[in-house]
Amino acid sequence: MKKIGILGGTFDPPHLGHLLIAEEVNHKLNLDQVWFIPSYEPPHKEKSNTKIEQRIAMIETAIKDNHNFSLSTIEVDRLGKSYTFDTIKLLKEKFPETMFYFIIGADMVEYLPKWYKIDQLTQLVQFVGVKRPEYKLNTNYPVIEVDIPVMEISSTMIRERIANNQSVRYLVPSNVLELIKEYHLYDGS
Ligand SMILES: Nc1ncnc2c1ncn2[C@@H]1O[C@H](COP(=O)(O)OP(=O)(O)OP(=O)(O)O)[C@@H](O)[C@H]1O
């Protein structure tokens, strides 16, 4: 049976935290691949101001040098709110022989009780939780913990630093930074 990790997210923009958690989980759980799945419309937060094409382009460039990583546009193709239950159901139909591991940071672990059809979802997918500053990983839901070097990086932090004219070098991959500049993202222009 194939083992595929999924990192779902808004990726506005993708940063080194995303890449490191995908890499660590991929290695520690011996996965075949990790698929990055950008949400079209996040289920629980404001729709991103960044065009979906630009979020996709940033993910593609961020992951292109890692042959274990790939992009899936399954949620973008579906449009509407991107509930994980709908995505996993579709993936299980398309790939019945694959075991899916859904990777989430501790902020999302804390939020699990509010996920759409969470009790059914935990029957379909194995959640994998990773530490994140200021959030707790302990939960009553079945979540495997994978140890990672904890990183205080978020997309919010990247957007705020750019808006305040601070450097984000070494917080996002350099090719993502080039795209951020090309698209004039987050700088108020
Ligand atoms: N530094 C990090 N450490 C651990 N998990 C992270 C980190 N950054 C993001 N994640 C996890 O990656 C997934 C996708 O995150 P997302 O794309 O929303 O980024 P974010 O940094 O949380 O964004 P924002 O600040 O805009 O809310 C989520 O499960 C989130 O918990």
Ligand SMILES: O=C(O)c1ccc[n+]([C@@H]2O[C@H](COP(=O)([O-])O)[C@@H](O)[C@H]2O)c1
């Ligand atoms: O399905 C839900 O109810 C649900 C609620 C919160 C988050 N998620 C998913 O969790 C992933 C991380 O969310 P986010 O907002 O941090 O990008 C992303 O794939 C979301 O679609 C899913």
